[in-house]
Amino acid sequence: MLYAPAPLHIPDGFLSIVVSIICWVITIVTLYFAISKTNQSLGEKQIPLMGVMAAFIFAAQMINFPVAGGTSGHMLGGALAAIVLGPWAGMLVMTAVIALQALLFQDGGLVVMGANILNMGLITAAIGYGLYRSVSGSSKTVKLGVAGVAAWLSVMAGALFTSLQLWLSGTSQLNIVIPAMMGVHALIGVGEALITVFALAFIIQTRPDLLGEGSESAKGSRNWIYAGGIISLLVVLISPLASGDPDGLERVAIDLGFLDAGQNAPYSIIPDYTLPFLGETALSTILAGVIGIAVVAVIMVLVGRGLKAKS
Amino acid sequence: MHFDAFDRYHEKESFLHKLDPRVKVLVTVIFIVSNALLPDGTWLAFILAWLFVLVANLISKLGIGFTLKRSIIALPFALIAITVLFSIPGEPLYTFHFLSSQLTITDNGLLRFVSILIRSWLSVQMAILLVAVTRFPDLIHALEHLRVPAILTTIIAFLYRYLFVLTDEVFRLLRARESRSGAVTGSRSGGGVLWRAKIAGNMAGQLFLRSFERSDRIYNAMVARGYVGHLYTLNAHEMKSYDYFATAFAIGLIFILQVIGRL
Incomplete structure (x- = not known):
């Protein structure tokens, strides 16, 4: 098997139309800025560069390292792309990768592609670049450390946004999907962080000019620090709230009318998210998370074994 | 690796291909x-939607089962929807004990779960058929006609063009790692x-540098052949009356x- 699908690609059918459209709008607006900024600042030379870089991200997702029990770590690349190419170019590159995965491999749906680009391309690039940019004057060790944290957080943010979209679409239950997705991606994120850090260390060692003063990496506006910081803060604040007090988050969503809109109220049976099998204690949330992680881990091991046997 | 290693196009003379x-x-x-x-x-x-796909x-x-055979790809994701089985109130169908908790599958939950799976399964089949009957460069041109910005479609076109080249590069890197990972039988090679x-990260960095340098060479080669910032096609893509029909x-x-x- 040449190509290992990552568990963040949402297929068609799992998001409601309203949630898909909202995600498309956010994605299109962001990409509009990315394209106009890129057109302003870059010459025609950058287009082949970004195309080959997109192929690089795609190919780099195949580099894996064995962890344990047949599973292996590999990366999504959003943070790395944004750090080495600059945030806007990084977003365009990730968008191209996600679009190709959906079009060619059906890894991720077409109508939900807006959500997938948002989760895996835009948010990851914003966090990855924003946090890295905030320490641009510091020593190499600090930079690499922050890059690692940024890569880890970017994966967590992707998982959080995916979970929220699934919940708003009425596809998953909030108090299960958040701990399960966040738990699994806390591990996946470690792989992402390690590969990102070591790849950057290698590039700094061999081609320091690519990441130094005057490179695309250093040119990004300081506003990215705020953008990345705010999204990271959201992740850090929402995740515990969502796992510890899902009803609180749900109340907020109901008050704001999100839940009704997201689930296409006109015809669907709106579930009142009762919890017939788990109480509302923190313990049950953690238990749900552990079960989710265990189930997904078992499936990942099986899939990993299967892929290994095939290749 | 052959250039069409990733291609999903299936050559046939049919109305859909045309x-x-x-x-x-x-x-x-x-x-x-x-x-x-x-x-x-x-x-x-x-x-009826499935009939639409079959037709x-x-x-x-x-072949009538063409997309069916390839459509299991979206199934692993179904796991994420499994909670609706228990979370939607309705007539209990089946109750069982799982660890310390009691799970009840309700009829409405089952209805929603199955509906989500069917929607996903039908949709993925259509997407599979789309790339099976359309050459990828044509698909990209269609996107351009449908107002997807040229910069994005061009990046995707380059991505598609160099996908297999860089995949070859990755395989070279992986083979090099493999061939240097000798180990005594029964023990694992390398460290923790x-x-x-770290090795994987270095490989990613190495791949980045090789891609970066390659893109330089590609750009120079393109300029040498008259590249001025956009790509041309000989395929005009004109809508004919049967297309509208x-x-x-x-x-x-x-x-x-x-x-x-x-209804």
């Missing part, structure tokens, strides 16, 4: 949107997880599907 790629993209997207709009448990509409398969001459991650017909059928689903 259709303008814009029509195919449009109908596929409308079909997927229509699936997302069908209410839960509208079995008749789901069956499209037949017309494409790829952190060390292995096919679009109208397909959209009409999908509309009827929606009506039946809501």
